[in-house]
Amino acid sequence: MGILDTIQQLAGQAGDDSHSDQAKVAGGFIQALTxxxxxxxxxxSALQANGMADHVGSWLNGQAQTATPDQVQQGLGASGLIEKTAEHAGVSPAVVTTALATVLPMVIQHFGQSGQAPAAGGDQSSSMASLAESVLGKFLSK
Structure with a gap:
């Protein structure tokens, strides 16, 4: 089973509407990241360059500092990831920024368990599959 199959399967199991939107956005974000x-x-880099360095630092260290949809827009707006995520998830960019305020800390914490992001050129496929299972699994357990 490929990463996209895993994402679709897990997102489909998310349950109620709020968790479903977050799961769709999480899946869409992982697809966009891939x-x-x-x-x-x-x-x-985009988040740090756009005023969210403190947030990134706390997330990489396992802390759950919250972000607002406006901060997500500010941090990622120029990267194109919000629009790509919306396209993959089948939701509006506004839904993406709202959901990413919750999802983004989980994504960064997943990669930051050692206090840093994975090195460029690493095994992205298995990292993304592991991320999909970890993040989407949190929505399934709620």
Whole structure:
């Protein structure tokens, strides 16, 4: 089973509407990350360059500092990931920024368990599959 199959299967199991939107956005975001030339490192760089360095630092260290949809828009707006995520998830960019305020800390924490993002050129496919299972699994357990 490929990563996209895993994402679709897990997102489909998410349950109620709010969890379903978050799961769709999480899946869409992971798909967008998979296709993004800079991957998760590009996301971290964009967030840090756009005023969210403190958030990124706390997420990489396992803390759950919250973000607002406006902060997500500010941090990722120029990267194209919000629009790509909306396209993959089949929701509006506004739904994406709202859901990413919850999803983004989980994604960054997943990669930051060692205190840093994975090195560029690493095994992105297995990292993304593991991320999909970890993040989407949290919505299934709620």
């Amino acid at each position: 296709a993004h030339p800079e991957g998760i490192q590009g996301v971290l």
